[in-house]
Amino acid sequence: MGRWEPGAGGRLREAALSLFVERGFEQTMVNDIAERAGVTARTFFRYFADKREVLFDASAEVEEKALAALEAAPATASALELVAAALDAAADVIGQDRGLARKRHTVIMANADLRERELSKLAKISAELADALRRRGVGDAEAAIAAEAGAAVYRVAFQRWVDAEGGDLDLRGALQAGFAQLRTLAAPRAG
Amino acid sequence: MGRWEPGAGGRLREAALSLFVERGFEQTMVNDIAERAGVTARTFFRYFADKREVLFDASAEVEEKALAALEAAPATASALELVAAALDAAADVIGQDRGLARKRHTVIMANADLRERELSKLAKISAELADALRRRGVGDAEAAIAAEAGAAVYRVAFQRWVDAEGGDLDLRGALQAGFAQLRTLAAPRAG
Numbered sequence: 001m002g003r004w005e006p007g008a009g010g011r012l013r014e015a016a017l018s019l020f021v022e023r024g025f026e027q028t029m030v031n032d033i034a035e036r037a038g039v040t041a042r043t044f045f046r047y048f049a050d051k052r053e054v055l056f057d058a059s060a061e062v063e064e065k066a067l068a069a070l071e072a073a074p075a076t077a078s079a080l081e082l083v084a085a086a087l088d089a090a091a092d093v094i095g096q097d098r099g100l101a102r103k104r105h106t107v108i109m110a111n112a113d114l115r116e117r118e119l120s121k122l123a124k125i126s127a128e129l130a131d132a133l134r135r136r137g138v139g140d141a142e143a144a145i146a147a148e149a150g151a152a153v154y155r156v157a158f159q160r161w162v163d164a165e166g167g168d169l170d171l172r173g174a175l176q177a178g179f180a181q182l183r184t185l186a187a188p189r190a191g
Numbered sequence: 192m193g194r195w196e197p198g199a200g201g202r203l204r205e206a207a208l209s210l211f212v213e214r215g216f217e218q219t220m221v222n223d224i225a226e227r228a229g230v231t232a233r234t235f236f237r238y239f240a241d242k243r244e245v246l247f248d249a250s251a252e253v254e255e256k257a258l259a260a261l262e263a264a265p266a267t268a269s270a271l272e273l274v275a276a277a278l279d280a281a282a283d284v285i286g287q288d289r290g291l292a293r294k295r296h297t298v299i300m301a302n303a304d305l306r307e308r309e310l311s312k313l314a315k316i317s318a319e320l321a322d323a324l325r326r327r328g329v330g331d332a333e334a335a336i337a338a339e340a341g342a343a344v345y346r347v348a349f350q351r352w353v354d355a356e357g358g359d360l361d362l363r364g365a366l367q368a369g370f371a372q373l374r375t376l377a378a379p380r381a382g
Contacts, residue, residue, distance in 0.1 A: 080376045116307030123310060144347040145372050152339030160332055181336050185271045186377035 009047045011037040016054040017103040025051070025111050055104055055114065058093065059121050063128060066090040070132045079138045083150030084179050086129055088172055090154070095161070095171030102162050126151040153178040200238045202228040207245040208294040216242070216302050246295055246305065249284065250312050254319060257281040261323050270329045274341030275370050277320055279363055281345070286352070286362030293353050317342040344369040 015036035019028040030051055034041045048054050069089035070082050077085065094101060108114040126147045133143035157174035164174075206227035210219040221242055225232045239245050260280035261273050268276065285292060299305045317338045324334035348365035355365075 078376070112311075116311055119310040119314060120303075120307055141347060141351055141369070142372055142376065144350070145344060145369055146376050148343030148347055149340045149373060149376070152343045153336060156332060156335040156339055159335070178332070178336055181333055182340060183377045185269070185333065185337050185340070186374045 008037065008039050008043055012039065012044055012047055013054055014100070016051060017100055017107065020055075020107040021103050025107055025114060052114075052117075055108060056117065056121065059125075062090045062093050063125055065093055066125065067128060067132055070129065070136075079133055079142055079146040080150065080179070080182075082133060082136065082138075083129055083146050084175075086132070087150055087154045087175055090125075091157075091171040091175050094158075098161065098167075098171075101171075105158075105162050122151060122155070149182065150179075153182050199228065199230050199234055203230065203235055203238055204245055205291070207242060208291055208298065211246075211298040212294050216298055216305060243305070243308075246299060247308065247312065250316075253281045253284050254316055256284055257316065258319060258323055261320065261327075270324055270333055270337040271341065271370070271373075273324060273327065273329075274320055274337050275366075277323070278341055278345045278366055281316075282348075282362040282366050285349075289352065289358075289362075292349075292362075296349075296353050313342060313346070340373065341370075344373050 012033060016028070016033045019032055019036060023032075028051065030041050030044050033051065033054075034044045037044075048057065066086040066089050070086040073082050073085045108118050129150065130143045130147035133146060134140060138146065154175060157171065157178040160178075161169055161171045161174045203224060207219070207224045210223055210227060214223075219242065221232050221235050224242065224245075225235045228235075239248065257277040257280050261277040264273050264276045299309050320341065321334045321338035324337060325331060329337065345366060348362065348369040351369075352360055352362045352365045
């Protein structure tokens, strides 16, 4: 999510997320963020269009990398494997800094508008993955189910990762475990 | 969704949905709805708290029936079978009138606030299904994945049903087909 970036952009992101957690998103002003990061408000606006952008500016990069990974996957990959490859690439971006991801998640969950915006962003990514599957010849309903089921696995893995104590679990690992669980759940049962 | 109800409530629902489609949700006033249904605004408020309630008042019933079906399922049912039973009960309520379901869907998709509200209602139902699975002893992450994957299948089935030309496909049938597809997608592939 660009979260590892050095310099003013990274400091502004860190400052914004900390203030959103401490004071609430609504109560935090751009001036407060700039002040904590030790820059001017004008510098803030060189990096972000507004304070909400701090939370959502990574969407485009995540989407792009996810779609590129799907398109780069071998022709023999199944629909669910293609989705798993796409989400693995998304997790690679998002999973870089759990501290910041956790703050972002806390802020979004505490605000109905942000929550609903996040849900619709996730729905949009899922729709784009389904379209990418269709372009690779996957049937219409099958593409939708694979993309939506993959998004479901992602959400659960993300929650596990964000909630986990200690540093053993990484987001990509949680995602892979989730896909394995989905396979087990959907398998015909013995007996 | 109470959509089959006779009398003033049913007429008001029908009138509201038709007006929302024709004029847009924002542009439709309670007075317009009452007038088209041939009742007074006061009668409207005996049935609905406000115009948005016309779109969302079925949530409680759908949730309740879904949870009851999950709880009534046999102890031998797998986590995904429990979710399928719950969603079958939801589809039984929602699937009664495709014409109204389609209008409702059109209205919601055309308005960002309504769309985001719908997404968060669906997320809430999914969280409740996961909790119900946990109460039946399903593991934490497994419960979340089963509920979210089930919700994914439901959304795709709903879309297919709403979009289908002609009357062959019913919502419960689309849902069953979706679960079968999920099983196929998640199955280990031969070769």
